[in-house]
Amino acid sequence: MSEEILINVTPRETRVAVIENGMLQEVHVERAQKRGYVGNIYKGRVQRVMPGMQAAFVECGLERAAFLHASDIVRPAPAIPVEGAEGNGHAPTPPIGELVHEGQEIVVQVIKDPIGSKGARLSTHLSIPSRYLVLLPYSRMLGVSARIEDDDERQRLKELVAELAGENPLGYIVRTNAEGQSREALAFDVTYLGKVWRVVQENIAKARVGERVYEELSLPLRALRDALHEGVEKVRVDSRETFERVLKFVNKFMPQLADRVEHYPGERPIFDLYGAEDEIQRALNKEVPLKSGGYLIVDQTEAMTTIDVNTGGFLGSRNLEETVYRTNLEAAQAAARQLRLRNLGGIIIIDFIDMTDAEHQQQVLRQLEKALARDHAKTTVYPMSPLGLVEMTRKRTTESLERQLCEPCPACNGRGTLKTAETVTYEIFREITRAVRQFEAEKLLVMASAKVVNRILEEESAAVAELEEFIGKTIRFQAEEHYSQEQYDVVLL
Known part of the structure; x- marks a missing residue:
């Protein structure tokens, strides 16, 4: 399978497309005005201690002083560590005055963006994410995401990360998408996080109050951190400045893949290379045509997303059951692609056309699971119900493509219909x-x-x-x- 990553940069918006076998599979959008501070680490100074609120206000270079609660301050670990209870395994939180004092310099991370008149919320429990792990530099905890439910897999991952970390006095959380990953993939992340933390420590040592010492990666770098691997043939960037930043990042953390990154100087817009622009427009429509003549109807609501499969004009060359089976097989593959492309999460119901043959039902389910295997978001598929419905879940990462690019229609207030x-x-x-x-x-x-x-x-x-x-x-x-x-x-x- 050939895979490419396209990065399109304009002054106010950056978009990343993941292309597999010449077809758009994922698209990510980041706009300059909506970039938050969450994940960024700053050197700050305690401005004011508020004993009545068990909190302090910290000046860290943002527009307003930020809020640091006593429960978000790193304290010495308990004598008997409690696994998975970083911050919760301690006795009652001491008074804020015992933890910080006015004028004290402190390294903090933003955990909640400023909203309205409220400043950002901070923590001194630093965490730095990679693709499969989260580094906790001030903890020795080794935890595994609760969403990985298989006990054998949890144990395998824990032993593997413990071995890779060695004598390193750092803590790690194994993320959900590490499930089933190889030793090499996790070793790559441990090395990457070690390099990042060394850079952060160097920045902390020389930074002044109000300076940022770590910034959560911009979209192009996040995309490469999470999606660049040996199977990616090319990364094409249409901005010279972004290309140089990307190349510097890859040379530093993934040098063996640096030759895959190239600048795209062409006059034709980069997203037109594989019809990605048209695909994005089509991904905002409810109807998805299938090659057989059938089609899907994708409907996103507050509670769940429903996908309805229809035969349309496809009659097939054999009997009705064969026609339905062929349509459902194609629909399973198309539905999996639409979930990634539209970035749909939460509860998803797929209404396949009724099949009487139990073997056909199993084949359609297997096709769906196979098509979902390449999805970076965690998915869980349940058996087909007697009504031909397949219930599944997909981990919600960010807002769906439609919610990012669209707003409710002012004429119908989002109902989708008008009074006659x-x-x-x-x-x-x-x-x-x-x-x-x-x-x-x-x-x-x-x-x-x-x-x-x-x-x-x-x-x-x-x-x-x-x-x-x-x-x-x-x-x-x-x-x-x-x-x-x-x-x-x-x-x-």
């Missing part, structure tokens, strides 16, 4: 009757969208005449081009 012109017409008639009963007026003016006004004047003229006779007043209608179909005003003159 006929429905709005009858609402207007009811509003007129209600208004004349409440208020005195000689005549009425109704302002509504052109479509609604035209309908009233053409198809409901007799009803308007009856209404005028009933209320004893004349009604004038005025089309407003900027009104949405559901919008209208009844004005008493």
Whole structure:
């Protein structure tokens, strides 16, 4: 399988595309105005200690002083360490005054961005993530994500990381996506994190108060940290400045892969190389066509995402069961790709077309699991229900592509449907009757969208005449081009 990573950079937005066998599989977007501080590490100074709040305010170079609670301050480990209880294995939190004092220099990490008038929230429990591990430099804890449920796998990972860490006095958390990974992959991460921490220590030693000593990686570097491996043939970057930063990063942490990174100077936009731009536009549509003539309908709601499989015009060359089976096999592969491409997470229900053959059902499930195997996000697939539904979960990493790029439609407020012109017409008639009963007026003016006004004047003229006779007043209608179909005003003159 050939794999490439495309990095497109403009002054206010950066996008990363993962291409497998010439097809877009993942897209990530980062906008300059929405880059937060979470994960960044600063050298700060305690500005004010607030005993009543068990907290301190720390000046660390952000716009406002940031908030540090006593429970987020590193303290000596208990005599008997409690696994997985970093910060919780301690006795009650001491008074804030015993932990820090005004004017004290302190190294802190942002754990929550500033919101409204509130400053950022800080912690001195530093953590630095890699693809499969999180480094805890001030802890000897070795923990495994609770989402890895298999006891044998948990034990394997714990022993492997303990062996790789050796006598290194650092703590690690094994992340969910380390499940099933090889010794080489984890060894790579341990080495990478060791290098990063040495750089951070050097920065801390020479930094002044208010200076950043570690920045959570920008999108291009994060993408390479998490997605660059031996199987990636090329990384193409369309910005010379970003290319140099990327190359420097890869040379430092993954030198054996540096020859895969290249600058793309072409005039044709980089995302047009593999039709990625068109694919992104299609990923915002509900309908996904299949080569067989069938199609998927992808519907993202607050509670879950549903994917409905339809045969469409595909009749097949054999019997109906064979047609359904072939469509479902193709749909399983397409659905897995759409989950990655649209970055859909949480609960997902796939409504396959009903199959009577149990072997066909198993084959479709296997096809889905095989297609999901390349997904970096953790997925869990459950057996097919009697109704042909497959329930599954996919770990939510960031907002979905649709939520990042779109906002609710102002005309329908995100419902996805509009009241018909006929429905709005009858609402207007009811509003007129209600208004004349409440208020005195000689005549009425109704302002509504052109479509609604035209309908009233053409198809409901007799009803308007009856209404005028009933209320004893004349009604004038005025089309407003900027009104949405559901919008209208009844004005008493």
